[in-house]
Amino acid sequence: MKKTRLLVALLVMLVAASAYAQDSYRQAVKDYLAATDQFEKTKSLMSDMRLLFEKNAQVDIDGLTKRYIDERLENDMLDSYVPALADAGMTEADLREIISLVSTPEGKTLEAHQQEWMGEFLAEFLMPFMMMGENDAPAEDKDLSSGGGLADLLGEPIQPKADIDPAYAARFKEVILESAFAKNMIDAMMARMDKDSADDSNKQESRKAFTDWVIPSMSALLLNSAYGNLTLEDLDYAARLYTNESYCKLQNYSNFDRDDLKIGSFMLKYLDWMKGQGATLSEDPQDAIEFFKSMLNVSKLNLGK
Numbered sequence: 001m002k003k004t005r006l007l008v009a010l011l012v013m014l015v016a017a018s019a020y021a022q023d024s025y026r027q028a029v030k031d032y033l034a035a036t037d038q039f040e041k042t043k044s045l046m047s048d049m050r051l052l053f054e055k056n057a058q059v060d061i062d063g064l065t066k067r068y069i070d071e072r073l074e075n076d077m078l079d080s081y082v083p084a085l086a087d088a089g090m091t092e093a094d095l096r097e098i099i100s101l102v103s104t105p106e107g108k109t110l111e112a113h114q115q116e117w118m119g120e121f122l123a124e125f126l127m128p129f130m131m132m133g134e135n136d137a138p139a140e141d142k143d144l145s146s147g148g149g150l151a152d153l154l155g156e157p158i159q160p161k162a163d164i165d166p167a168y169a170a171r172f173k174e175v176i177l178e179s180a181f182a183k184n185m186i187d188a189m190m191a192r193m194d195k196d197s198a199d200d201s202n203k204q205e206s207r208k209a210f211t212d213w214v215i216p217s218m219s220a221l222l223l224n225s226a227y228g229n230l231t232l233e234d235l236d237y238a239a240r241l242y243t244n245e246s247y248c249k250l251q252n253y254s255n256f257d258r259d260d261l262k263i264g265s266f267m268l269k270y271l272d273w274m275k276g277q278g279a280t281l282s283e284d285p286q287d288a289i290e291f292f293k294s295m296l297n298v299s300k301l302n303l304g305k
Contacts, residue, residue: 024092025082025086025092026078026082028092028095028096028099029078029081029082029085029095030074030078031095031096031099032085032095032098032099033077033078033081035098035099035102035103036098036102036111037111037115038077039073039074039077041115042073042077042266043069043073045266045267045295046065046068046069046073046266046267046270047065047069048291048294048295049065049267049270049271049291050062050065051287051290051291051294052271052281052282052287052288052291053274053279053280053281053282054279054280054281054282056280058278059277059278059279059280061274061279064274064277064279065270065274068270068273068274072269072273073266073270076266076269077266080266088249088250089249090246090249090250093246094246094249095246097244097246097247098244098246098247098250101240101241101244101247102241106233106237107237107241109233109234109237110230110234110237110238110241113229113230113231113234114230114234116229117225117226117229117230118225120225120229121221121222121225121226124158124221124224124225125221126292154209154210154213155213157212157213157216157217157220158216158217158220158221158224159220160219160220160223160224161223161224161227164223164224164227165227168227168232169223171232171235172222172223172226172227172230172235173219173223174239175235175236175238175239175242176222176226176235176238177219177222177223179242179251180242180248180251181242181251182218182219182222184251185218186214186215186218189214190211
């Protein structure tokens, strides 16, 4: 009987220790997402997404969106990030190390400047594609593989701006363009194009046109948008991050090729929940345009209807 009670006590202790470890790791993930502003960024995105729904007196879109953000978003994100980061080999010590790096004054400054940089980069990168919507013919009716198609719509590859300091350009190339950051970005885009065009010859032609434009344009787009946003001090601190073992684990995006960790998964959870509350997605293209303008902080741009 004493042995049985001892075994039961040990089992209870093990279960309690396991639960504590899981709670401790989940808290570390929560602290990491907070330190890297992932919660705030996703909340901002969800706030913008309310623009995708029809506005009517029967459903309070703004109120429902606030309710989702306040009551569900954090747990939805943690439910996705905790197993994904664990599967990628990120330990609690790794997460605490990254938190310590990004929480420094230099880290916070770099994060703020990176947001400005990425906002400008996305606006410049997406502009040619968003402007295609101004053409009268529907995209599915266009032959994007031939003259007058995607190649003509994109135009010549982007070139670096002439007024960029050569010393800055050299440091940017060394730290950013030759890092996993740029490589993973391009690889992810091309992998998506490969998947979408696998069984469609017309899309394969479009992929070639896209590749011919994006490969020589990407470096210039990244540099042009960084100049004036990222400082040389930012680049020095980024170089420190990119040589940190724990931080480098996060750069291996192949470990994060999970549907439940992609930003689209959080968007879908929000959209499904909103529709479950009676909200209806708008069919007005202008609402989608307003969403993109708000998301990219380019409200002054005239993207047409």
